[in-house]
Amino acid sequence: MPEYEYLQYEEHDGGQIVRILLDRPDTRNAQNRGLLVELDDAFRRAEADDTCRVIILGGTGPMFSSGHDMGSKQSLDDQQNHPTSKIDGGTREGAERLFIQEWHYYFQNTLRWRNLRKITIAQVQGQTFAAGLMLIWACDLIVASDDAYFADVVGTRLGMCGVEYFAHPWEFGIRKTKELMLTGDAIDAQEAYDLGMVQKIFPVDELSDKTLEYARRIAKTPTMAALLIKESVNQTQDIMGFHNALHACFTMHELNHAHWAWVHTEGQYPVALPDDGVIDWRNPEPMRTTTKDTVTGPEIPRKKKS
Ligand code: ZN
Numbered sequence: 001m002p003e004y005e006y007l008q009y010e011e012h013d014g015g016q017i018v019r020i021l022l023d024r025p026d027t028r029n030a031q032n033r034g035l036l037v038e039l040d041d042a043f044r045r046a047e048a049d050d051t052c053r054v055i056i057l058g059g060t061g062p063m064f065s066s067g068h069d070m071g072s073k074q075s076l077d078d079q080q081n082h083p084t085s086k087i088d089g090g091t092r093e094g095a096e097r098l099f100i101q102e103w104h105y106y107f108q109n110t111l112r113w114r115n116l117r118k119i120t121i122a123q124v125q126g127q128t129f130a131a132g133l134m135l136i137w138a139c140d141l142i143v144a145s146d147d148a149y150f151a152d153v154v155g156t157r158l159g160m161c162g163v164e165y166f167a168h169p170w171e172f173g174i175r176k177t178k179e180l181m182l183t184g185d186a187i188d189a190q191e192a193y194d195l196g197m198v199q200k201i202f203p204v205d206e207l208s209d210k211t212l213e214y215a216r217r218i219a220k221t222p223t224m225a226a227l228l229i230k231e232s233v234n235q236t237q238d239i240m241g242f243h244n245a246l247h248a249c250f251t252m253h254e255l256n257h258a259h260w261a262w263v264h265t266e267g268q269y270p271v272a273l274p275d276d277g278v279i280d281w282r283n284p285e286p287m288r289t290t291t292k293d294t295v296t297g298p299e300i301p302r303k304k305k306s
Contacts, residue, residue: 002045006035008060009042015051017215019123022135025061030069031131033078033085033105039135040109047116053219053226055116056211057139058123064148065132067163068106070281095258098270102257106131106164107250114138115234119218119226123211125204127186127287127300130154134165140230141218142197143211145204148189149289149300150197156184157281159272161256166249170242171197184279185290186300 002009008021020042022029046055059065069075079085089100113120113135122136125145130152136142152168154160161181162168168177172187172195180187192198202210218226257270264273272278279285291297 002042004038004042006032007038007042009045011052012212013216013219015049016219017054017056017212018046018049018052019056019058019212020046022057022059022065025059025063027069027072027074028063028066028127029059029061029132030066030072030075031135032069032072032075033082034074035069036105036109037082037084040112043113043116047118052118053223054215055118055120056123056215057120057135058208058211059125061126063126064122064124064128065135066127067130067132067153095254095261098257098261099254102164102254103250106134107246110134110138110165111246117227119221119230121211121215121218123207124148124198125207127151131163133171134163134167137165137167137171141199141214142192143200143202143207143214144189144192144198145207146189146201147204147301148192148198148201149186149287150192151184151186151287152181153184153279153281153284153287154271155181157279157284159256159260159276159278161252162249164250164253166246166253167242169245170237171195179290183290184287185297186287188289188300191290 001011006022006024008023010019012019020039022035024030024035043055046052084090084105088104089097092100120139122139122142124136124142126147127149128136133150133152152162154163168181172180176195189198189201193201200210200214260272261268261270263276274280286299286302288297288299
């Protein structure tokens with residue numbers, strides 16, 4: 001079994017099902033560069049193995065993923081010293097550096113995982129914020145725990161127009177995306193289910209077993225049929241504009257970074273700061289769910305770090 005620093009890699013049923021778990025529970029599975037590079041390797045490993053039919057992507061600890069790692073020591077170290085920080089635009093200047101780096105390590109990798117030849121199932125507990133959504137939206141199916149919440153907070157906390165892989169309108173819906181992005185509010189598992197974003201909801205302590213059971217059911221479908229079902233839907237979505245819209249929105253995302261870097265002429269910091277009018281992400285207000293009959297909905301339960 002491959003050894004990873006930031007992941008667990010499990011094989012089930014003689015390798016027919018592979019489960020990859022993000023394994024940085026102390027950071028709520030925040031995604032540092034090392035984790036993302038390992039994740040690409042793990043997906044590629046499962047993809048290459050013809051025995052594997054279904055890949056489950058989950059996370060250890062109380063929360064699937066808090067998004068990109070913005071501040072841990074490991075993340076800051078990766079930004080300076082990870083081998084991939086010196087290639088793929090990492091040595092270029094100005095907006096070009098982030099444009100090419102994010103293209104490879106946030107955008108194209110997510111798109112590559114969306115287009116794997118295997119069926120993928122996200123197994124999601126607790127809260128999934130911002131770039132955590134990118135990982136689950138790249139999957140074909142999503143199984144959530146009953147304590148799951150989903151939110152993209154980068155509009156209200158970072159002054160950004162969404163994460164790099166802008167699937168939001170396809171997942172939340174057109175107007176719902178505007179509402180959620182403009183308020184930073186979350187939706188719960190039931191609302192995600194009602195939107196068609198989530199396929200199953202299980203009690204959190206049954207999530208792991210039930211997702212595996214679900215994967216076993218999906219794995220029975222002949223591989224060629226499964227692939228062509230996936231591709232028929234994905235190619236339809238691409239013809240509807242998904243592929244082009246993702247690229248257009250990635251470009252806007254980079255424009256948004258360039259804007260903040262321009263505003264912060266001294267620090268070149270490419271996202272908004274509290275002085276720019278956003279919520280301080282290091283000390284945020286409680287997250288709330290969107291509700292139809294109140295301007296400000298109830299707070300979602302805080303998850304303790306494990
Ligand atoms: Zn970005």
